[in-house]
Amino acid sequence: MTPRAESKHPEIGAGAAPAGAAETAGAFGLDADPILFSDSLRMDFGGLTALDQVSLTVERGSITALIGPNGAGKTTFFNCVTGIYKPGSGSIFFLPEKEKRISLGGLRPHKAAQLGIGRTFQNIRLFNTLTVLENVLIGCHARMRAGLWGALFRDRKTMEEERRMTDLSYAILERYGLQARVNDPAGSLPYGEQRRLEIARALASGPSLLLLDEPAAGLNNQETLELADLIRHIRRDEKLSVLLIEHDMSLVMNVSERINVLDYGRLIASGTPEEIRKNPDVVRAYLGEDADDLG
Amino acid sequence: MDFFLDLLVGGLTKGSIYALIALGYTMVYGIIAVINFAHGEIYMISAFTALIFGSILSSVGLAGWGLLFAVIAVSALYAAMYGWTVEKIAYKPLRGSSRLAPLISAIGMSLFLQNFVLLAQTPNYLPFPALVPDVPFPAILTRHASDTQIVIILVTAASMALLTLFIKKTRMGTAMRAVSQDLEMARLSGVDTDKIISFTFITGSVLAAVGGVLIGCGMRQIDFYIGFLAGMKAFTAAVLGGIGSVPGAVIGALILGFAESFAAGYISSSYEDVVAFAFLILILIFKPDGVMGAATTHKV
Amino acid sequence: MPEKDGKDPTGAPLRRPREKGRGKKILLSILRPLKAGLWLSLVAFPLVTFKFEAETRQAHFLPERIPLLLLICFGAAVAFDGLGWLKKAFGPGKRAGGILESPPEGLNRPRLSWVNRLLKSRFFKPASGVLLIFLAVLPFISSPYGVNVYITALIYITLGLGLNIVVGVSGLLNLGYVAFYAVGAYTYAILNAQFGLSFWVCLPLGALSATLLGFILGLPLLRVSGDYLAIVTLGFGEITRLVLTNIAITNGPRGIANIPPPSLFGFDLNQSVKPFLLKLGLIHSRTDLDKVLIYLIILMAAILTVAAVHRLENSRLGRAWLALREDETACQAVGVNRAGAKLTAFTLGSTWAGLAGVVFASQISFINPQSFTFMQSVMILSIVVLGGMGSIPGVVCGAVILILLPEYLRFFADYRMLLFGLLMVVMMVFRPEGLIKSARYQHIYRAPKAGEGDPSDSASGK
Incomplete structure (x- = not known):
């Protein structure tokens, strides 16, 4: 898949990575195998700089967290990765396979999804009046091929595909404990199940990178513990990498292998949970009550 | 040059009327993000109210400036009542529903009011009396503008000034600005948002009423359909100026007024409305943030 | 009026202390x-x-x-x-949410809606067969006036179902739908007047030209959404009408007359076939066979439309439209091409308007721009709103009610548009899901038996 060339930022759309990016990638040494990395990413809204020279990396197969106070630019980073925003400058690369590097800057959102980047939203965004099964089936959209002809004439290939995807969706729902809910309107589900359904929908597209935006928001302690298990399960069963935005420090420290800390749009720290816990900059950014969460 | 100046004044007059209506759109949209389709009908209803009360009041002996201002006052009162009622019936119950529902409800309300006037009054054009008295304006002004046109421009300017003062200086105006910035936040900080929304509808309706009376005086005839087209054009003006922005609406309205006037004068008057609609489409598609508004990236 | 906050519609706060009896x-x-x-x-x-x-x-x-x-x-x-x-x-506050309302909170066990139950019942097939026969026989036993009314109703069913794809399924409020209807009608009128092309040639051409226009107008629409889309389509509709009024080939405001009815294998039905059928005693002497043929054509078209829209709704494409309606951002995040979904919905919706336009022109044999005003668009929209957005049986019922009722209750004729307006407000406020709520596809789970690889069986709503 060739990335769409952007007239304004030819260097982002070009197949060859800019020199700076190559250095960043090289800095990880020979065994480095990132699935996603950004280089000097910058994003402005009017006068406000939401992201400022953010260079971070998600290792293939890892669970990586992105934390920071409110308004630090975490969701903006997600939106740049998924193509909802076009970054002002800098670059983001996605590597679905080790040797295949795709620039994400300015890629349209559905293209990013088709490449294998699934996501959930901070404020759950399900297709509320559609059934749970349909939500997941729409998640399969990128895997399906049927077009207008197939829809109108229901040829064998189309019906076979429908059946396969319905079974797949059902299997996904079963795996995440939603099989009793297949015919319920998604909007009628309780909060925790809506969160799970949103993850299931994202998984239906068969992503290799899953972006979770505050999945623990609104969950109680028990549910958060279950969520931690769920995230580990997903990583193992679906063989994918997870990038997680989260405020709940217990969850972050519990599941993630690497943590990146954003503050006022800048990446102020990056490392293992142990390193982050001891990092004075991070503690300063989280001064006050939140500082205890790190301990 | 004379022709040009005529068109210029014509455009300014048209633009003034559009501005009075556009303000209603822009304020309501700024606060509840709904295109109040029925706003054009409020303007039309004001013109009819003015016609009826003009006739009644002149039969009890009012005349001249007293008559004009009494008619404006009564029309404004009724417009406020209509605006307030429309909001309560068609929009308030729909707060928090999907984005399509208030829009459809608004179209329904507009259709209802149009046909209400058609049935209660007449489907035909009605002659509108010359409510604007003769004024000894200096000759330099009246060479290219009629008395009525001058009065329209002056009354509009005065209304704008009053509105600006109101929004900038009063408590209510401050609350309105707060609600249009962030309705949820304003509610949390103790602003009675329902009251503010009602009040916004009332303010918009009063301005539309002024426009309705003035357009009656300017065009000298009205029918039940004038609200639809004027409403569309005023909405275009509001978008052109950056919807939600009060000065933007005025500037947008003036631009549209001039464009239409010159298009009618130099191209063909039968394409006047085509020009207006083409303008509308082009603006909505290519400049949805308006000439005043900064480009915004919508938050997810 | 629905007031929850202790204020009555006149705005005066009602002092209602809780202790009061x-x-x-x-x-x-x-x-x-x-x-x-x-x-x-x-x-x-x-x-x-x-x-x-x-x-x-x-x-x-x-x-x-x-x-x-x-x-x-x-x-x-x-x-x-x-x-x-x-x-x-x-109200639906107790049940699952419709398209137009925010979802209720808490648990809920939906039952099969009555529409789904009806479709699944064993009486459905025989009953629809009987209905079909009745509908096919209907023009032969009705007065010519009645047939005309039925044709109009069927035209509006087709239009309503077409608009339903755009508004109901995809959530794109198209207020200029009548433009495509006009294009279909004028395609037939002009091609027939200029080149003598027959109805049967013009039927697909009319649909095609409306589709083409839909595609061309749809392209700039990709940039706008929500309220602005409604206004832009309204503008397109008005411009189309103004252009039809002002150009030569459409004969301006005078319109085009003498549009012929369709012929069947080159026979003039009323001249050559009617005496024969009369002799057999199969038809009434007043029956206008041209109209009967039009009726049968539009009946077929409406039935095919129902089938097509049903299939579309439960396909990959239809689900993409539904996703677009539900959440423009989330649908992209799962890989739905928003622009593509918008464009296909808008374009395909126009096809049916073009088709209906050709039939309309052949029905009334005279068209002018006044037949295609904004009010027509509003009327088609009211059909969709009354029946239920996204609901096929709803739209059919909506068209039947809104077209037939004013015909038989003459009292309504003058108040028609007034009541349409009121209806739209009342529906949005009190029953936004429409008369017949759209019934979603139900997945029926079959527990896998031992040795059976297939864990589930899907049954569509059909």
Whole structure:
């Protein structure tokens, strides 16, 4: 898949990575195998700089967290990765396979999804009046091929595909404990199940990178513990990498292998949970009550 | 040059009327993000109210400036009542529903009011009396503008000034600005948002009423359909100026007024409305943030 | 009027302390509509009881209108209050959300909706067979006037279902739908007048040209969404009408006359076939076979449309439209091409309008731009809104009600547009999901038996 060339930022759309990016990638040494990395990413809204020279990396197969106070630019980073925003400058690369590097800057959102980047939203965004099964089936959209002809004439290939995807969706729902809910309107589900359904929908597209935006928001302690298990399960069963935005420090420290800390749009720290816990900059950014969460 | 100046004044007059209506759109949209389709009908209803009360009041002996201002006052009162009622019936119950529902409800309300006037009054054009008295304006002004046109421009300017003062200086105006910035936040900080929304509808309706009376005086005839087209054009003006922005609406309205006037004068008057609609489409598609508004990236 | 916050529609806050007794509550619930009625009467008073006469240039007082005014205003206030109460008691707040309402909170076990149950029942097939036969025989036993009305109803069913794809399924409020209807009608009229092309050639060409226009107009629409899309489409519709009025080939405001009805294998039905059928005693002497043929054509078209829209709704493409309607951002995040979904919905929706336009032109044999005003668009929209957005049986019922009712209740004729407007408001406020809520596809789970690889069986709603 060739990335769409952007007239304004030819260097982002070009197949060859800019020199700076190559250095960043090289800095990880020979065994480095990132699935996603950004280089000097910058994003402005009017006068406000939401992201400022953010260079971070998600290792293939890892669970990586992105934390920071409110308004630090975490969701903006997600939106740049998924193509909802076009970054002002800098670059983001996605590597679905080790040797295949795709620039994400300015890629349209559905293209990013088709490449294998699934996501959930901070404020759950399900297709509320559609059934749970349909939500997941729409998640399969990128895997399906049927077009207008197939829809109108229901040829064998189309019906076979429908059946396969319905079974797949059902299997996904079963795996995440939603099989009793297949015919319920998604909007009628309780909060925790809506969160799970949103993850299931994202998984239906068969992503290799899953972006979770505050999945623990609104969950109680028990549910958060279950969520931690769920995230580990997903990583193992679906063989994918997870990038997680989260405020709940217990969850972050519990599941993630690497943590990146954003503050006022800048990446102020990056490392293992142990390193982050001891990092004075991070503690300063989280001064006050939140500082205890790190301990 | 004379022709040009005529068109210029014509455009300014048209633009003034559009501005009075556009303000209603822009304020309501700024606060509840709904295109109040029925706003054009409020303007039309004001013109009819003015016609009826003009006739009644002149039969009890009012005349001249007293008559004009009494008619404006009564029309404004009724417009406020209509605006307030429309909001309560068609929009308030729909707060928090999907984005399509208030829009459809608004179209329904507009259709209802149009046909209400058609049935209660007449489907035909009605002659509108010359409510604007003769004024000894200096000759330099009246060479290219009629008395009525001058009065329209002056009354509009005065209304704008009053509105600006109101929004900038009063408590209510401050609350309105707060609600249009962030309705949820304003509610949390103790602003009675329902009251503010009602009040916004009332303010918009009063301005539309002024426009309705003035357009009656300017065009000298009205029918039940004038609200639809004027409403569309005023909405275009509001978008052109950056919807939600009060000065933007005025500037947008003036631009549209001039464009239409010159298009009618130099191209063909039968394409006047085509020009207006083409303008509308082009603006909505290519400049949805308006000439005043900064480009915004919508938050997810 | 539905008020939850203790304010009545007249705005005066009702002081309703919690300690007050039941009697007080009942009294207030009686007073509330009365106050609202009084207010409505006051608001409507000058425009109703004074009528400005163009001849005398005077407003005349019409006291005889006062009783009617009071009756309607108080009636409306009581009705609104009653509807509000009904909605509270039985409304969808208790059930799963429709398209137009925010979802209710908490658990909920949906049952199969009655539409789905009907479709699944074993009586469905025989019953629809009987209905089909009845519909096919209907024009032969009806008066020519009746046939004309049925044709109109079927045209609007087709239009409603087409618009339903755009508005109901995809959530794109198209207020210029009539433009595509006009293109279909004018395609037939012009191609027939200029080149003598027959109905059968023009039917696909009309649909095709509407589709093409839909595609071309759809391209710039990709940049706008929501409210702006509604206004832009409205502008397109008006421009189309103004262009039709101002160009030569359409004969301007005078329109095009003598559009022929369709022929069947080159026979003039009323000349050559009718005497034969009359002799056999199969038809009535008043029966206009041309109209019967048009009826049968549009009946077929409507049935095929129902089938097509049903299939579309439950396909990958249809689900993409639904996703677009539900959440423009989330649908992209799962890989739906938003622009593509928008464009296909808008373009395909136009196809049916073009088709219906050709049939319409052949039905009335004379068209001018006045047949294609904004009000037509609004009427088609009311059909979709009344019936239920995204609901095929709903749209069919909506068209039948809105077209047939005014025909038979002549009283409505004058008040038609007024009532359409009111209907749209009332539906949005009290029943946004429409008369017949759209029934979603139900997945039926079959527990896998031992040795059976297939864990589930899907059954579509059909």
